[in-house]
Amino acid sequence: MMGIIDTFCQANWQIIFMSTAGPSDMAADLSSMGVATETVQLNCRRFDERIAQLRPDVVIFDRFMVEEQFSARVYQACPQAMRILNTEDLHSVRHARQQSVKTGDTLPTAKAPCHSDIHYREIAAILRCDLTLVISQNEYQLLHEVYQVPQSQLLLLPLLTGIPPIAQKHFEEKEGFVFIGNFRHPPNWDAVVQLQKIWPHIQRKIADAKLHIYGAYPPKKAMVLHNPKKGFYVHGWAKDATSTVNAHRVMLAPLRFGAGIKGKLVLAMRCGTPSVTSPLGSEGIVPYRTMWPGIVADNESAFVEGAVALYQDKAQWEKARQWGNELVEQQFDDQKHKQVLLGRVKSDLLNIESMRQQHFAQGMLWHHSLRATQYMSQWIEAKNRPGMKETPLTTDEDERNKGDE
DSSP states (O other), X not given: OHHHHXXXXXXXXXXXXXXXXXXXXTSOOGGGGTOEEEEOOTTOHHHHHHHHHHOOSEEEEESHHHHHHHHHHHHHHOTTSEEEEEOSSOHHHHHHHHHHHHHTOOOOOTTSXXXXXXXXXXXXXXXXXXXEEXXXXXXXXXXXXXXXXXXXXXXXXXXXXXXXXOOOOOGGGOOSEEEEOOTTSHHHHHHHHHHHHHHHHHHHHSTTOOEEEEOSSOOHHHHTTOBGGGTEEEXXXXXXXXXXXHTSSEEEEOOOSOOSOOHHHHHHHHTTOOEEEOHHHHTTTOSSGGGSSEEEOSSHHHHHHHHHHHHHOHHHHHHHHHHHHHHHHHHOOHHHHHHHHHHHHHHHHHTHHHHHHHOHHHHHHTSGGGOHHHHHHHHXXXXXXXXXXXXXXXXXXXXXXXXXX
């Protein structure tokens, strides 16, 4: 999201960032970028009045849940505005994979559609919007080829990291293993649990090795894993993620479920820190595991062996670091992708009405009988008004009988 905001800042667009969340000490300083911020409420008519007053040319929803909450209000208050969905990753894919891990089933294939509630909701949000930003080639193909979303409603926009070139430390200057990720993100917490199981096997082979785990919002169950005697350190939030990852020699990311492109692994490449991950971790970045800047491991023993080899073999480590730098240059050129995003938005804005005429499914979903999210939001709003009480629903026959009385 910061990369998207910066894209429009560079083009001198006026930007207002609206959020239902309150102020936070860990929030980015958007005011320094010239971005205004406003706190908004869910299911509130004041949002309708405010967005109508602003009359934006473009509205971006960050994830499909936000689109569900606000798109109908934007649609009614300023129908001329171009509506863009930023998926971050496909939440429906991540959810399906998480359920598979819980049940022990095989991960869902990318070639067959799923029919769960969250899949229907996310695909509906994508179809309602004029443009959807997708960061992974795998997910782009899934949306277009399996769910039949028109390419004219999709834009492949690889992860915008916003990280300037940094002075990568050398092999001898880096020490220890590292993992980083927000603890509120289920795949990250699951990876920490996996690392706790894997770590003793690595430490038996490298006696003085240390693993440093960082992440915002660490729960108590994570902090109790902190065990310096075993070389297992849980630090919590990292003030500077880039310098933190740059200081360590190898990134460990045993991810069992997730979607999109894993930001921690792209960050590791930018920092010249090779990584050991799962096939799912490498998804969307390289087509074959042999092309990974580090090790892609199928099982626990391969993960341990790969971590030990990459940590101790300088030649192997250096080769992985250099290949990681090439991948970043090839796939994650922020300025190039920002220009693609800006050019696509400008082009679509000029032809917004004709494009909407081409998207039958979009018009169908906006038909009044299918605006479930709009009517639910309005019902909640009415229910929450002071003095309003729930009244039982009555049938036409009830009303006629009441008149007879």
